[in-house]
Amino acid sequence: MSRKVSFAVAAAVAVGLPLVSAAPAYAHGYTTSPVSRALHCKQGTVQNCGPIQWEPQSVEGPKGFPAAGPADGTICAAGDSRWAPLDDPRGGQWPATRVQSGQSFTFSWTLTAAHATTSFRYFITRDGWNPSQPLTRAALESTPFLQQDYGGQRPPSTVSHTGRLPNKSGRHLILAVWDIADTGNAFYQCADVDFG
Template identity: 80%
Template sequence: MPRKSTLAIAAAIGVGASLLTAAPALAHGYTSNPPSRALLCKQGAVQNCGPIQWEPQSTEGPKGFPQSGPADGTLCAAGDSRWAPLDDPRGGTWPATKVSSGPYTFTWHLTAAHATTSFRYFITRDGWNPAQPLTRAQLDLTPFLQVNYGGQRPPYDVSHSGTLPAKHGRHMILAVWDIADTGNAFYQCSDVDFG
């Protein structure tokens, strides 16, 4: 085999191997319906968000919620201090999407699809305090919607149909995208108002 061909094949194998090893770091996404705090920062609907405004898809932290995962008070930022403005309750003034109990379609925009265990959706308990950072004690720790993927890769724009529980007033939905072949998950917080 000519030397140039051998070098080209070696280079191609090296590039392919580096792409395979880099793949887990490429999985990212955010909720677009209801819009997450991260997306509202990206859109400029909320100011003083820090660098999350350029990386709404990057709220990645340890998986295993609710038994493990990010610490209480850091759930919206996935335990990553770079995204800490997402955990700031801002006195309960984050823009809230108007919703009502019943059928609802949740959507995510993924900037890189990844092998997925599940998407899970949690909601705050009645009487929670929207002026405090989100904790496990403020959430119903049984997801009201769980969509299992069994390691499959979802499309880049993915929707899940579910039913919003009967609630009144302001609440928060914590969406968790569990990655199948890494130790991480993506966390997105969406403020909603049931009226």
């Protein structure tokens, strides 16, 4: 290799390095109310979760749900195989937060890195869904029962949204979706609830 070519390669690498290290910090967060599967893993309430126990805030995948986003069966893990234990229904035995049909409920997030936000949306499973199967779009109501729009604003590190739960009975799953405004991603959190 000639000295001119070697110098050109070294210069290109040197110029490119600052660009790689200057990547923006991405948002991260998880739901604390109702307690998400990711948080149950972090707290040790559920075992054999893999690396999600150290990174409950990292369940990030493509946004655009339900038209786009993670594939059916991988929704709770945001389509990321590192978090696949979140998609395992564990025979419908994930710990569930007790709630009441139609009650006012406050949904809470802990954000470890806030980001410009489009919205927070909350979906719930349909009556008759099967809690022993991985989550699919067909198992969810087609529209969110609660949505909070942020218009690109950056939320604080602790975020709460209050809304009325749908009229349901028995076990259900709530999918919380945090849509990021300035990236192509969203954060997904699945929380098991029991309406009794």
